[in-house]
Amino acid sequence: MKETALDVLMYLFENYQEGEFSDADNQDTLHEELVAAGFPDEEVSHAFGWLDGLAEQRQLPILFGPSGALRIYARQEQSRISTECRGFIMYLEQLGILDGNLRELVIDRLMALTEEVDLERVKWVCLLVLMNQPDAEEAFGHLEEMVYYQGEFKH
Template sequence: MTESVLDVLMYLFETAGEDGLPPEPNRDGLREELERAGFHHREIERALEWLDGLAGHRGGDVASPPTDRAVRIYAHSERARMDAEGRGYMMYLEQIGILSPHQRELVIDRLMALDSEEIDVDDIKWVVLMVLFSQPGEESAYARMEDLVFDDRAWVVH
């Protein structure tokens, strides 16, 4: 089975249930479940590290959070992995009110923590869902994003 960290995360996300993963899940139990599902040890460990990174950002402790009027300039390393369509999609999510500037930064951080060389719009959609799901009080934004994930026609480049 060829899988990526995102495949492991999507599996966890889809099987987590309504309450999601607890803040301190039973790591040994998760590892065993993921191994039974056919995932390799390396991807399991990287997915758990990714979740640790997400949990570390839950407090919203950004030294200087971006303002609503800030313009995001992507670093060379970010542009190398996320093409113009992906960056445009991120801007679209901000413009329609699904992501705040702070959440955008968290999504970009989690995207860069994936093991894939190229990040496409589908990857962005799933990471946005996971980030919104992990944040209390974002049920409305999560529901709107879920509609976008399952309705590919909602995102059309003009």
């Protein structure tokens, strides 16, 4: 089985503290550790690039219309993110776990993946996005519980 950038990110999430892999000074050391652990060098580089993109996107001020507005996906987004995955993102919005800004970060980071986007990957990307938000501890906890303990998404 070929390891992907998301596999690297999931490994980082499960085995390291957030500050350890978001700190640029630690990335070279972590890169070497991940390659030594068997992850392909290219996928490790892509994973760190993905994290850098997340940090950059978090800095952008994004303004949205009224809450409850419907998000229309571009054709390219629709071709990469299935109806089931888009439904899960909307479900998280309805629960108050994601707001418009976080939804856009999730979509941006899903589109940055090179591998196929499925529901499991959407859940992990949502977790990674929430983990990198300073005021999202409660939402992160709810989503983490959903991912680890509730199994399949039911809407």
